[in-house]
Amino acid sequence: MPLERAVVRFGSDRAVYTDARGRFELLVCSKTALFSVEHAGCPTYALPLEIHRDTTLEILMSHRFDALDEVLVLERLAAPATEVVDLNLWNATADLDFGQRLERGSSIRLIRTGASPAKPVYQGFTGNRLLIINEGVRMSGQQWGFDHAPEIDPVFAQEIQFISGSRALWYGPEALGGALTVSRGAIRPEPGVELRALQTVSTNGFGAKSAFQLDVRPKQQHAQGVVRSLLSGFGFRAGASVWGSGDVHAAEYNLSNTGRRGLDMHWAIDWKDRQNRKKFELFYDRFQEQFGLLYAAQVGSLSDLERALEADKPLYIKDFTYHIAAPRQEVVHELFKASIQGKLTGETEWLATYSRQVNFRDEFDVQSVLEPSDLRYAITTHLPELGLENHSGALHWKAKIQGLYQANTYQGRFFLPNFERRGLGLMSGLEFSDARGSFYEVGLRWDVDRFSIYLNPDGNVLERKSSFSGPSVSFSRTNWAPGVRSRWTVGSVYRPPHVHERYSQGVHHGQFSYESGDSNLRGERSWELSYELESPQGAGASSWAVQAYARWVDGFIQIRPDQPILTIRGAYPAFVYDQTDALLFGLDGRYRRAFSREWSAEINCNLLIPRDILNSDWLFYMPPLQAKAELNWQKGLYRLSASGQWTATAFFAPEKQEDFAPPPPAYFIIGLDAEFRPSERWSFGLRLDNALNASYRDYLDRFRYYADAPGFNLALRVIYRGANSFSK
Amino acid sequence: MKPRVLFALCSIWFMASCAKDDNRVNNPPNQNDEELITSLLVELSAGGASQTYAFRDPDGPGGNDPVQWDTLRLQAGVSAQVRLSFLDESKDTTEDITLEIMDEAEDHQVFFTPQGVSISITVTDTDSNGNLLGLESSWTASSAGTGTLTITLKHQPEIKAAAPGDIALGETDVEVIFPIRVD
Secondary structure, eight states: OOOTTOEEEETTSOOEEOOTTSOOOOOOOSEEEEEEEEOTTSOOEEEEEEEOSOOOOOOOOOOOOOTTHHHHHHHHHOOOOEEOSOGGGGGGGTTSOHHHHHHTTSSOEEEESTTSOEEEEBTTBOGGGSEEEETTEEOOSOTTSTTOOOOOOOTTOOEEEEEOTHHHHTTOTTOTTOEEEEEOOOOOSSSEEEEEEEEEEETTTTEEEEEEEEEEEOOOOOSSSHHHHHHTTEEEEEEEEEEEEOOEEBSSSEETTOOEEEEEEEEEEEEEOTTSOOEEEEEEEEEEEEEEOOGGGOOOSHHHHHHHHHSSSOSOOOOOOSOOOSSEEEEEEEEEEEEEEEESSSSEEEEEEEEEEEEEEEEEOOOTTSOOOOEEEEEEEEEEEEEEEEEETTEEEEEEEEEEEEEEEEEESOSSOEEEEEEEEEEEEEEEEOTTSOEEEEEEEEEEEEEEEEEOSSSSOEEEEEEEEEEEEEEEEEEEETTEEEEEEEEEEEEOOOHHHHHOEEEETTTTEEEEOOTTOOOEEEEEEEEEEEOOTTSSSEEEEEEEEEEEEEEEEEEEEEEEEEETTEEEEEEEEEEEEEEEEEEEEEEEEEOSSSEEEEEEEEEEEEEETTTTEEOTTOOOOEEEEEEEEEETTEEEEEEEEEEOOOTTSOSSSOOSSOOOOOEEEEEEEEEEOSSSSEEEEEEEESTTOOOOOOTTBTTTTTOOOBOOEEEEEEEEEEEEOTTO | OOHHHHHHHHHHHHHGGGOOOOSOTTSOOOTTOSOOOOEEEEEEEETTEEEEEEEEOTTOSSSSOOSEEOOEEEOTTOEEEEEEEEEEOSSSSOEETHHHHHHTGGGEEEEEEEESSOEEEEEOOBOTTSOBOOSEEEEEEOSOEEEEEEEEEEEOTTTOOSTTOOTTSSEEEEEEEEEEEEO
């Protein structure tokens, strides 16, 4: 009998479900990859498969037919994670940084600081309100600053998802806006070697990126002594990337001092026992980057700012150079993770994870005549976790205890004090289906955080202690009707105020502000209501998804302009942290359609209405309305795509609070991409960004007061992915 | 790849993780150690007598308001020689930043912008490239009145313009608006 709603995968491509007649169709490139069919109640069917032309496969699954069948199927299908990027187009952006890659063809928006750091924003939330989960670990660096981008090299990232509700709560208490997960994927599961390599060059900034990643899994040895059989379960991975570019060019002028260079190295080891009952993993990644900040954005006084705003191009433009001068930043982020997983019983698994992250950030200001007094932060985070997970029938239950120890130290100029944070979190999640086929997810979390702040205003160390705790809860219900999946989510999430919101004090160079924290801030509490509708993927020629959400944030912490302070540079803009009640209402929509075997198109649109309730105003730095459209053509070894992105002016920019300049007008930019895959191993591509070389400024760019966004760019890439199986 | 090579690679990667921060969290540095420009002194010499006026904000940006902000006084028709000093008075010992400005004279220029009063100002010192510097100048007011005089020290690395200079370039290190009275 036909098997409906089995999950069919080929390699890392998008999975599809079988229809009511048990049929599926996958559009894939010519390659060799692991082909798998999963269905609750069946052992997973998997084999490596070589596909060169249109192929029809008939697969017989040994399906255990019983009364619980349908419920089990639905549990598998719930998949509340949203794939945020189209993996078919993922290769096209291989040369870009994490934020820029996410932005393509998705609802992710970016807060930028000129050409270099780009910080993802999802549904209006960023920084401490949006968790970023890198290889299963909550990124803990200095995500507070607008000019601090996530320290992730995405070059071989395979799985990028947005998760919300109870699944996001699983990772941390601050997931007001959900969580973005990114991973390079598991080490090659079959014996053999697999090499990925990449080389790109781009014309804007005359930059290049080189990268490789090698997976090795030794041949399975048959029982020949304990040592050999132990060794045979290992898999290894090592990889590195290096990138660099000089000054980026806007449509009409050079953006002086916007060069960057970076290096990322990672390795991983995993081990599985023969019966797949125990699993052990080690992972290490070191990300390092230095980049310049647009020199023309270094204003010392309000008069400088006025002159910069009046000028139609930056007041400091020099010839192109690879040299990176002050103001510049240097960032190093290390992530080490060890995890071990085992089975208690047939249905219960335990998982212990320890991760350590060390984050350094050096900010070099233009110092003029004064002694160089750079600002250097080092923040170390230890995250031990112990979890239990139980699958029994239609019920999936999990619980976790999570510890956190974080220490931040600074050297040089004062902006943020030394602090320690000790946290303990308890989390429990439950997923089950009822008899009518609805699927439920419940998550409950409780966090306690203790902070010790160490101040030294005049040579004597003062310690300030504070403690915050609160519950977070999320509930969702998913229903399937013919042709549509719907999901309700209600929840409430707690976020303790961060140290930078309470204790920062001083001149924030590059942002032209004097910032003061408020040590009396309380935590934020958000109340969420969200409704999603989605057509089943892979079924029919068109698919679509709509999400409407409303989030009420009680005690929303924001930075607000205050009376300018008087300094030896004249009046200086001052900002203070305070709290308001915020209401964010939004609508995200996506529509895909395949017109023929060759042609397809996609439209993405997101609208956010961010209201500051207490001040009857709009919230600061929230993404304006945006629509993206993409037209794709694919035939044989060739693929072409054209994209257009239209961003409205910020209708919902604050009216009562003073911004230095009004929001910039709407803009439209066009991109093109062409790809040629002569074999399953090689892929060659060419991409044009801002193809019409438009001059524009983006509302979310912190340097929009001073200069245009980057202009035309042509990027070329060569990607290699080859595997050699030892068994041949 | 040979296992030995792979092992060597892994050990390099792994050793990189040993970098540690040696700064102690509960022993933070003094927040007041940063070098600042806190004071601008204007020394006016005319007819054998000299008078010093000042703007002083000894705790730097933020905190308390400036403690001294004098009104400059000139005699109409009398030419005055002016010398500027920039000081860091936030520490126990005062540091003269003027010397550092003279060391980096090619990257700096002082601009004078009178408003409401008619004063002719001639910069009398130059840097090694022959461009104006502005630490020394000569002021002559033509008629009595009150107004303001803005003194701006600009940092113009590699972009300093030939005389009379361009105030629009570079970033501001100091900008003090002095009230001024011409008798």
